[in-house]
Amino acid sequence: MSAATLFFAVLFYLATAVLLIGLGRKIADYARTPAPLLIPTTPAPTTTGGVVLRLLRELTLFESLFKSNLWLWVLGMLFHVGLALVLARHLRYFSEPVWAWVAVIQPFGIYAGLAMLAGLAGLWARRLLIERIRYISTPSDHLMLLLLMGITASGLMMKFVSHTDIVAVKVFFLGLLRFNPQPLPVDAPLYVHLTLVAVLMLVFPISKLLHAPGLFFSPTRNQRDNPREARHLAPWAAKLEVK
Amino acid sequence: MAGPEFTAPVLREYPVIPILQRGAMAAATPYLANEKIQEALGFPGKLVDDWHDKAIAKMGDLLGKYRSLKVFLDTCVHCGACSDKCHYFLGSGDPKNMPVARQDLLRSVYRRHFTLAGKMFPQLVGARELTREVLDEWYTYYNQCSECRRCSVFCPYGIDTAEVTMAAREILDSVGLGQKYSNEIIGKVHKIGNNLGLPGPALENTLEGLEEDIKEDTGIDVRYPLDVHGAEVLLVTPSADFFAEPHIESLIGYGKVFHAAGISWTLSSKASEAGNFGMFIGNYEQLRKVALRVREAAQELGVKRIVVGECGHAWRIAYSFWNTLTGIGAGANDPFAIQLQSQLDHRHKQPMHICELTWDLIQRGALSFDKEANDHRIITFHDSCNVARATRMGNTPGGQFEIPRHIIKAVANHYVEMAPGTTHEQTFCCGGGGGILTDEMLDLRIKGTLPRMEALKQVVDSDGVNFMVTICAICKAQFTKVVPYYGFKMSMIGGVHQLVSTAIKLGDK
């Protein structure tokens, strides 16, 4: 096994472990922390079904963002929808035989990658050019966009510039899944792509990427508006009643 | 205070997002609470020596108790969707009044002490140590938030800056930096029973005087009963309703509604205040303690229903929190709450907003009106932030917008809506909420009301609106104080039940 293969095999096992364990711990922490008062932003749904729909609308349509700022919504959509398609497209590297629906979306992958890049560029321009947004940006906000642009660009390079032996890449990843590492092709854009993706996975649980799970734990969005009908009491608040 | 010491920003026809004015509001800081005020609430009298460690420990404590705080501090992506949504930013241009920047004042310290990234690469992720300057900055800018939740409507993750503000104020109180206005008022509620420090006998006199005035006006004996055992309804209303203008006009209206509908009701000298500033300072124990007065009053008087008068944050606490804090509500299965809930009549909502009660009666045909009596008024309605974004009325979401408007249209002929984007869930705060309705904050209050004034100006110019009604004691007090700075008359401000009072037919019904 080459040094590069070994390096990437270890890196991806590590990154996956950090991502899963880190995210799992964060989610468990959010779930464990009580929400003592009902604070849904109203008008809010009164039923659980309504809450599920509200969250689905936030997840798929970015409902609140749409109310806020159309430009930002368009850029956010371009990036996230593109990302969703590209991620789905990548499933072909992990499934054998490739699932039918994954095969169907393959042709859209390129456009999705370009949409991601356009969205990211727009978001970065916003961050650099609008005074308010520049004011609230930290270096990590810029770096995160750079990282995502690097991943997208290196991915697109493999398609448009230097053709990577993706069949061999698939063999490598299937090998990882079966704990039987196979050689990774020697290919600069591929190395860049994989390294950046691993960095993204590593920082996910300690960065603002937590907005992904955070949405589902946001009390202003996930609570029912039924305070008069049911008594809502957190354990620590209930203790105040017994003394 | 004499004369306009401050000048209002100019009203613009097409509001634009201001360019940043760094430090513009750095001097707008409320007075500190003195030792006596602080200690009465169990807070340290002045800044404690080990404030740094205490503050960090308190932050850790709150992070364990409030999921909202923990999730909100983690999930912000600095997208800026909220950055132009706060009325204080729009009015002042101070970047620290952008909701995200306000959160970041606390988030930066959270990152430094509670996150791996902030411990390892503070500069990279905008983490910073809690210094005395940072603490003072918290005191200044967390007292420039009215906890109106407008930002939470627009944030893609529902991040509610009000929750962060409450946590920050709670930390500040715990190290001895309390805010005089709010904490003094909470002390008064505990000692005397209401925010204004109006003792029982004075209240009785006021109510008697009111009955005489109405008798003179209308020839009818409308009663304003106090501490009547066995009354059906306990009305809990903001104490400003007892003597401030235009608040009292709505109190007169409530009494007339009860009279016309033949419902027996009472006020309570023990719970002569619907307001609860415990929420403003983010302290659960104070919030609960103040709310429990209402429970006790209800139990002592043996009432069957609890109704809340025109007050925004009070309705939030009553509607959203009373069941949790005091058991006033329905659906409990624990002895503490059942004890009270078994006394209440559950054919009615518990608690109920006075607007729900009035609208119910109107729908049932139990009230009749002379709508023309309001013809001298061209009316618009200001949605109060807490009612709009933290409560409901009636059975369907959004009832909090519909019901007050239905009432207005049932009692008056001329109604005009302000521009979309400034009403309903996107309404602008009056600029005086959240515990800053105090003179030393006047500059901020004037600037913060700019977006509402711009929307008002539009309908004044286009439709000749001459009366803006609202269902909040703080809105009424704030607007009557600040609208003159924008060239409007303070008599332009009123309450929904003031309109009801003008039009309702008594006696011959």
Ligand code: SF4
């Ligand atoms: S809660 Fe209201 S006052 Fe506070 S930051 Fe948000 S918009 Fe501004």
Ligand code: SF4
């Ligand atoms: S809208 Fe939400 S995520 Fe975006 S900057 Fe504001 S608080 Fe952060």
